[in-house]
Amino acid sequence: MSAGKQARLVFTPRTPVTSLVPDMAPFYSTRHGAAYLGDSHEILSTMREGSINLVLTSPPYALHFKKEYGNVPKDQYVKWFLPFAQQIYRVLADDGSFILNIGGSYNKGFPTRSVYHFRLLLALVDEVGFQLAQECFWYNPAKMPMPAEWVTVRRVRVKDSVEYVWWFSKTPHPKANNRTVLRPYSADMIRLNKRGVRATVRPSGHNIKTSFDKVAAGGAIPSNVIEGKIPTDLLRFGNNAANDTYTKGCKEAGLKIHPARFPAALPEFFIRLLTEEGDVVVDPFAGSNTTGAVAEELDRRWIALEVVKEYLDASKLRF
Numbered sequence: 157m158s159a160g161k162q163a164r165l166v167f168t169p170r171t172p173v174t175s176l177v178p179d180m181a182p183f184y185s186t187r188h189g190a191a192y193l194g195d196s197h198e199i200l201s202t203m204r205e206g207s208i209n210l211v212l213t214s215p216p217y218a219l220h221f222k223k224e225y226g227n228v229p230k231d232q233y234v235k236w237f238l239p240f241a242q243q244i245y246r247v248l249a250d251d252g253s254f255i256l257n258i259g260g261s262y263n264k265g266f267p268t269r270s271v272y273h274f275r276l277l278l279a280l281v282d283e284v285g286f287q288l289a290q291e292c293f294w295y296n297p298a299k300m301p302m303p304a305e306w307v308t309v310r311r312v313r314v315k316d317s318v319e320y321v322w323w324f325s326k327t328p329h330p331k332a333n334n335r336t337v338l339r340p341y342s343a344d345m346i347r348l349n350k351r352g353v354r355a356t357v358r359p360s361g362h363n364i365k366t367s368f369d370k371v372a373a374g375g376a377i378p379s380n381v382i383e384g385k386i387p388t389d390l391l392r393f394g395n396n397a398a399n400d401t402y403t404k405g406c407k408e409a410g411l412k413i414h415p416a417r418f419p420a421a422l423p424e425f426f427i428r429l430l431t432e433e434g435d436v437v438v439d440p441f442a443g444s445n446t447t448g449a450v451a452e453e454l455d456r457r458w459i460a461l462e463v464v465k466e467y468l469d470a471s472k473l474r475f
Contacts, residue, residue: 173436173457176203183468186475189448189458191468196440196461200243208247208459209331209435212423212447214257214416215240230261230272234279240440241284247438251331253430254286254324257294257422260316267306267313273320286324289332293318294422295383321382321422323430336428338375345376382425402444405473412466418446424454431456445471 173190174182179202182190192199215237216228228236244254261270280286301307301315357363406413423446427437433455439447442460444467451458452475462468 173459176207188452191460193468197240199461203247205246206249208438209249209252210431210437211244212255213439213441215441217259230270233272234276241280245284248326253330255426256322259319262303287328289323289325292321292380294321332430334377337378339378341376402473406470411470414444414467417444420446420450423447423450427454443467449474
């Protein structure tokens with residue numbers, strides 16, 4: 157079979173995801189996906205170019221204190237991450253997207269913020285070639301008031317409650333459909349739709365017409381602040397759940413709970429927005445594999461890559 161015919165096989169919805177990682181056996185697999193134990197840069201480098209529809213991940217943040225799951229110092233972060241980004245760019249389909257969740261950080265010993273993540277943003281665009289499709293934000297009510305010295309002791313800063321979620325693409329026109337993430341209309345919207353509104357021109361210059369049929373559109377278009385409920389409401393948006401199936405299962409089995417888990421609703425939002433059933437979703441820093449579990453639920457094929465065996469062992473509980 158020619159190389160061209162092999163490449164075309166990757167894009168058929170029935171092709172097993174294991175064919176996308178040809179030189180390695182999965183750590184475990186499910187109906188739609190497979191998890192692999194190993195260095196994600198090495199595994200990504202074996203995957204076929206243009207074979208992935210969505211890469212969605214949250215790598216270790218560049219914090220000035222060490223986390224047990226491993227994190228890189230701020231002054232080394234861009235250099236560390238770019239080789240991963242280059243492979244992500246290579247394996248993405250032309251209409252694919254790359255969703256990167258990354259948290260901010262304070263400078264050690266000072267109540268001022270690091271700009272390491274903005275340096276990474278510029279490098280991903282200027283050096284790797286990504287387009288910045290949109291800046292989004294994850295409202296995370298579980299975030300602690302840190303650093304304690306500045307927030308709770310000296311009281312000179314306020315608590316962080318959002319994290320950056322950057323949406324990158326290879327071209328200005330990635331596959332996306334906001335109709336798949338519509339939210340329920342507010343009571344005010346339903347009332348205005350029934351009553352109608354008086355024709356007027358706002359100070360901004362926007363024309364408000366006397367009639368509109370937004371309710372007929374099926375829902376309200378969400379904002380770029382990812383919060384609240386979405387259609388299936390898999391989990392709330394914090395990441396400190398103590399009674400979900402994964403956490404309870406880990407406790408009962410004596411398995412290590414990943415300390416920085418995705419809430420399921422975050423990957424669900426972007427998987428719905430940016431992919432269709434049968435598309436392939438990859439998480440190169442899978443951790444407890446929330447992304448894979450959500451993709452499985454939504455009938456997307458998925459690949460999870462993780463270097464820590466304990467985390468992949470526990471992630472089986474999600475299935």
